[in-house]
Amino acid sequence: MRAIVQRVSSASVTIEQKVVGQIDRGFLVLLGVGPHDTAEDAQFLAEKISKLRVFSDDAGKMNLALAAVNGAVLSVSQFTLYAETTHGNRPSFTQAAPPELGEALYKTFNADLIALGVPVETGEFGGDMQVALVNDGPVTICYDTEAK
Secondary structure, eight states, X not given: OXXXXXXXXXXXXXXXXXXXXXXXXXXXXXXXOOTTOOHHHHHHHHHHHHTOOOEEOTTXXXXXXXXXXXXXXXXXXXXXXXXXXXXXXXXXXXXXXXXXXXXXXXXXHHHHHHHTTOOEEEOOTTOXXXXXXXXXXXXXXXXXXXXO
C-alpha cells in the first residue's frame, strides 16, 4: 500500500458539486492499494498514520500526533499512486490492485483508523472527486508498505 499523508488545516472531497467528506485540522490521506497488499498492510499504515507526530507542540516542534490536536483524517482512494511511468508518456495503472481488492482494503484501512480512535471522513471509492486542501506547513509524508 502507498499513502501520501498531508498535514492540513482543512480538506474536503466534492462529487457532483456535493461535499461528501470534510475535515478541519488533521491529515488528508491519499491511499493506493497494490495487488499483493493485505489487511496487515492496512493495519500497519493505520497505526503509523494515527501515531505520526507532525503537529507542533508548545515549543513549536513537530511532536504531537492526531489525538493530541483533536485531528481527523480525510481518506481518499487513489489508484494512480501505482502509476507506471518508465515507458512513454502515458502512465499505465496495471500495478494497482483490482477494484474489488482495492475497495476492500481501502475500507479496512478506514475501519482500522476508526478502531484506533481517529475520526475519519472519506471520499467515494472509484468516484470522480474534486479534492480541496490547505496543506499546513507544507508537511507531506510518503509511506509504502513494501519498505516496512
